Amino acid sequence: MNDLAVVILNWNGVGFFEKFLDKVVRFSGDAKIVVADNASTDSSIKYVQANFPNIKIIQNPKNDGFAKGYNDALHHVDSKFYMLLNSDIEVTENWLVPLYDIMKDESIAGCQPKILSHSNKDTFEHAGASGGFIDKNYFPFCRGRLFNSIEKDEGQFDNTLEVFWATGAALMIRAELYHKVNGFDAEFFAHMEEIDLCWRLKKQNYKFFVVPASTVYHVGGGTLPYSSPRKTYLNFRNNLMMLIKNHQGILFSKLIVRMLLDGIAGGIFLLKGEFGNFWAVIKAHFYIYGHFGMLLRKRKEVKKMATEFNATGYFGGNIIWNYFAKGVKSFSGLNQRLFR
Numbered sequence: 111m112n113d114l115a116v117v118i119l120n121w122n123g124v125g126f127f128e129k130f131l132d133k134v135v136r137f138s139g140d141a142k143i144v145v146a147d148n149a150s151t152d153s154s155i156k157y158v159q160a161n162f163p164n165i166k167i168i169q170n171p172k173n174d175g176f177a178k179g180y181n182d183a184l185h186h187v188d189s190k191f192y193m194l195l196n197s198d199i200e201v202t203e204n205w206l207v208p209l210y211d212i213m214k215d216e217s218i219a220g221c222q223p224k225i226l227s228h229s230n231k232d233t234f235e236h237a238g239a240s241g242g243f244i245d246k247n248y249f250p251f252c253r254g255r256l257f258n259s260i261e262k263d264e265g266q267f268d269n270t271l272e273v274f275w276a277t278g279a280a281l282m283i284r285a286e287l288y289h290k291v292n293g294f295d296a297e298f299f300a301h302m303e304e305i306d307l308c309w310r311l312k313k314q315n316y317k318f319f320v321v322p323a324s325t326v327y328h329v330g331g332g333t334l335p336y337s338s339p340r341k342t343y344l345n346f347r348n349n350l351m352m353l354i355k356n357h358q359g360i361l362f363s364k365l366i367v368r369m370l371l372d373g374i375a376g377g378i379f380l381l382k383g384e385f386g387n388f389w390a391v392i393k394a395h396f397y398i399y400g401h402f403g404m405l406l407r408k409r410k411e412v413k414k415m416a417t418e419f420n421a422t423g424y425f426g427g428n429i430i431w432n433y434f435a436k437g438v439k440s441f442s443g444l445n446q447r448l449f450r
Contacts, residue, residue, distance in 0.1 A: 111210050114141040114282075115189035119179050121148040123197040124157050126329070130200050135162060137203050141193070142166065146183030148173040175299035176278070184285070184293065192288060194281045198329035200228055208323035209282045212270065219316035220283035220308065222276035223324035226263055233262050235328040238277025240267035241320030242305065243449070245429040247368055248353045250275065250305055252441070253320070256429065259439040266442065268322045274423025276318045278304030280326050287311055291415065295351070295408070297401075301341065302348040309356045313416040318423070339386030342379075346372055347394035354398075354405040355412050358419060369395060371430065424450045 116138050120127070135143055145158050146168045158165055168183045180194060191213060193206065209221050225238040234240060234254030239261075241253045253267040254260070276282075278294075281304055291310050294303040308318050350368060357364050376391035398405070426448040432438040 113190035177294035178296035224322035241273035242275035275308035306352040343390035
């Protein structure tokens with residue numbers, strides 16, 4: 111696996127390095143280990159230099175977020191495959207082997223391991239679980255996680271499966287394809303940039319897989335808590351951004367439906383007294399209004415590069431209706447015939 115680089119993007123994560131970096135080094139065979147640092151102000155870099163002198167360190171001049179941080183750093187990593195890994199992940203022995211093996215199929219652009227919770231190791235973790243999907247209104251969900259309902263891992267999702275998107279928390283991807291589509295969209299800053307990346311590559315008929323024979327444990331919310339209004343803003347804004355860029359059909363009708371659904375979500379936040387999250391939804395929509403021209407230009411660029419859309423992993427149903435109206439709280443409870 112000397113043509114594979116494990117690249118960990120870091121921002122003030124010395125505590126995670128102290129807990130998890132040793133296992134990454136010990137369990138990654140002959141893969142290169144790279145730390146890409148987003149201008150940390152803690153002792154992260156000193157810790158790596160003192161304890162792991164063979165790790166390559168790339169220092170970005172400032173913290174421009176997850177998306178641009180990786181884009182900038184990966185220009186300096188010469189490898190056939192990248193394994194993008196969050197700093198708050200505990201890897202397991204031989205974790206890379208099943209992922210590396212499936213990438214022998216050149217139609218596969220990327221893959222992810224099974225992601226379990228570090229604090230509760232028999233349950234799935236929010237970010238990626240056992241593979242990512244998207245519904246007809248472009249709301250993402252996972253095998254093992256629908257909205258905030260997290261399932262216990264009982265081996266029910268242990269089969270290798272083609273999915274719509276693979277999580278950026280632990281994403282193996284072909285370097286050539288990453289750069290072919292100009293990597294992550296830096297405008298996203300963080301959150302859903304990996305879904306947008308997968309979607310763009312699927313529009314060129316590439317595939318993404320989850321490989322549960324590889325398992326890792328994710329702390330989650332390492333740099334931004336799940337309940338943060340900032341995260342709410344990024345999730346709502348970025349979801350609309352990727353819809354505008356990638357939607358196949360008539361844009362405006364789909365966009366109006368999504369923004370109305372967002373408005374309902376904002377109203378629920380308001381009724382619950384979550385004023386920060388309510389305002390985050392409003393701000394997300396104003397961003398879209400102010401940058402609509404830029405997003406249409408991005409949409410045109412995606413269309414130019416598109417060939418054949420591989421829609422595997424698309425759910426033709428409405429995940430919101432299933433979850434909130436029908437009470438479906440598990441992936442297996444969804445109508446499987448509606449998946450492509």
